[in-house]
Amino acid sequence: MSDDKGGKMTPNDDPISETRLREIIAAYGADPVRWPGIAADHADDLLRQYPRLRATLSEAQDLDAALDQLPAPEPSRALPARIRNLPRAMDKRRSPGLMGSLMSVVWPAVPLRVPVSVFGIAAALGLMVGVLTSNPSSDLSEGPVLLGDNLVSLVLMIGDM
Amino acid sequence: MRAARVRPLTVKAVGDGTLQEPSDESLMARVAQRDEDAYRCIVDRYLTQIVAFAARTSLDRGEAEDVAQETFLRVWKHGPRWCQTDARFRTWLYTVAYNLCVDRLRRRREIPHNTVPDGADPNQDQFAVLHAKDTAKLVGAAIGKLPERQRAALALTYYQGLGNREAAEVMQISVEAIESLLSRARRSLRKSLQGHAGDIEP
Known part of the structure; x- marks a missing residue:
């Protein structure tokens, strides 16, 4: 040998x-x-x-x-099956799931984090606009102090979410 | 990623009518094309050997199995890359396993104790089984006391049947260094076991 x-x-x-x-x-x-x-x-x-x-x-x-x-x-009884199925287990771990598949149809050719981030930013902006416009005292003419108060409460709200 | 189905694995008949298994290299060429059947053939061919090698390099069974799993994961992941090298597959496989063992042993930094698997022949009588187990324990303990590289050299050449050049390649040392490790290992083992000469079954 x-x-x-x-x-x-x-x-x-x-x-x-x-x-x-x-x-x-x-x-x-x-x-x-x-x-x-x-x-x-x-x-x-x-x-x-x-x-x-x-x-x-x-x-x-x-x-x-x-x-x-x-x-x-000798290897334990479970080991051969576990190792033989490694490629499938890896494929499963890599598969994007239902949400990922949907996102790839709506927004193909970019990583999933891009549409998720855009959606998050849009939601935050929408929330801000909503809070500012739904408060009757949020008249911009009341001056920067009130606007500042609104922003602080918005940040606190987002923090609580 | 779905595995591409390549041609089915066949056992070739050679000139004299005997059947020839596909070579490691041809199987790996298929693994590189994401052929799961070829991967499974490689696993069936080498799993027991790699677990035995890792266990004999003095990892416990759980760790030896982890090493085997990581080794075969690399076979699947790095198959395409391996195909671009000139390395012999078996040598590369043992090199991966050896490096994983070394990493674990260095992380552990303690004197390992060999676990002796229950491999007794059921046909042996009770006394013979006890005797064989005792001997195996003594030998396992003596091997466990060897330095890491001596254990690996002994496992590769004595138990796994690799040639000295291939073992040297796996451990990334010269053939002379392998020979020196083996001589020292056998000298230490003889010394350790001498005190138990009466307990060891011939």
Whole structure:
């Protein structure tokens, strides 16, 4: 499985030294399937060539056996369905809903916040005009003080909303 | 946004009559075209592996599942962008998962304790089950004590079966550095488990 220094060992290749093989066992364990390319391909030859490494190999086998005792963690039952449906969940979250769809028909090609803001400003202005005109004492000739009072009460009203 | 339906996913018959699954890369090309079936194939192929990798990098199961969910969310969201790179899909997927694990572990900044999943074989007798669980606990605890990068290197190469070059790419380090992490990890594990040699089932 390990793929570094892969390829076939040819007569011109540098042979793997005892020290190098010891390093490989120390890092990848006893199973040649996990060794890097050339060492994996020639595992039997190498082990025959370096009998002194049998003890190292045996130690590595013991550790591999212990590591293999750790079972593979499994995902919970609900997880696969949740992850498989992520694209749909994302689409749903992005979908604009009834109001958004209506707004996109009435006012297409602009973000939803634009018509909402315009509507809000228009409503506020309408309210202001309504308050100013419905109050019988709101005669502009009464001077700026009364007009100021009206504006303050309007702001308070909007604040209360 | 509605997913575009591309061609249905098929398993190709190759020369000798055996069936060939579509490659990750061809599936991702379909994911880039918003093909949900292709996305689901990718999920089915890699979900267990990514959860196992995240859990073995010493996140608890809940966090490992969060990492898996975030990883696959990125597969769906960044599929079109991935298709413009030369990266091998599996390497990219593990890189995303690894980076998410590292982020979480750094945020947590505590020594994690490995949770040992209940994966016992129902055919084993009661004593053997207890014994296997004890061994798994010991091994899990020993792995949990390893530094974060050593755990990740071990999880990628030993348990997930990635080659040393691919693991190095995932962790963005050299092959020599991976080898050094693995040697140190195995040395520490041997030391930790030596005291329990009698408790570990051969």
